[in-house]
Amino acid sequence: MHQLKYCSSCGSENEFSFIDGNNRFHCVKCGTIHYQNPKPTATLICMKNNQLLLGRRDRNPAKGKWGLIGGFMELNETLEEAAIRELYEETKLVGEVVNIFGTSSHFNTVFGDVLLIGIVVNVKDWDTLEAGDDISEAKLFEINNLPNLAFDSHLELIELYKKLSH
Numbered sequence: 633m634h635q636l637k638y639c640s641s642c643g644s645e646n647e648f649s650f651i652d653g654n655n656r657f658h659c660v661k662c663g664t665i666h667y668q669n670p671k672p673t674a675t676l677i678c679m680k681n682n683q684l685l686l687g688r689r690d691r692n693p694a695k696g697k698w699g700l701i702g703g704f705m706e707l708n709e710t711l712e713e714a715a716i717r718e719l720y721e722e723t724k725l726v727g728e729v730v731n732i733f734g735t736s737s738h739f740n741t742v743f744g745d746v747l748l749i750g751i752v753v754n755v756k757d758w759d760t761l762e763a764g765d766d767i768s769e770a771k772l773f774e775i776n777n778l779p780n781l782a783f784d785s786h787l788e789l790i791e792l793y794k795k796l797s798h
């Protein structure tokens with residue numbers, strides 16, 4: 633949970649206590665309730681035959697570990713646009729969304745609570761694959777023989793994808 637010490641409306645110190653159905657930061661001086669919500673990410677399953685595309689993370693959290701390609705949605709962006717943008721930024725691959733197959737949740741990250749939205753993306757031309765933003769290496773792994781992953785939430789999505797595709 634992000635600590636919202638001061639009220640962004642009036643600058644007074646916030647309180648953290650029960651209001652409007654949950655424990656929340658709110659300002660007793662001006663009455664503003666500072667709602668916090670999970671952040672949605674586009675999290676990608678890109679398969680080449682039986683191989684899954686992973687990226688080695690180039691920044692924290694979990695720098696140096698492998699994870700699914702993806703990232704937070706930007707404002708004024710659809711989920712599909714976020715998926716295609718993240719794929720290109722991180723791997724220089726051009727893809728198209730096949731489907732949205734499920735979600736997993738990751739609570740209390742440094743970004744707050746995160747909702748990972750699993751998206752299958754089809755890549756036609758793998759020749760352009762290279763590590764781009766935020767990753768030091770991009771590589772295909774046999775989906776049944778993956779390295780240790782950065783996050784359990786990624787593993788959950790992969791397991792869900794495998795279950796649904798059999």
Ligand SMILES: [Zn+2]
Nearest residue numbers: 639642659662
């Ligand atoms: Zn206030």
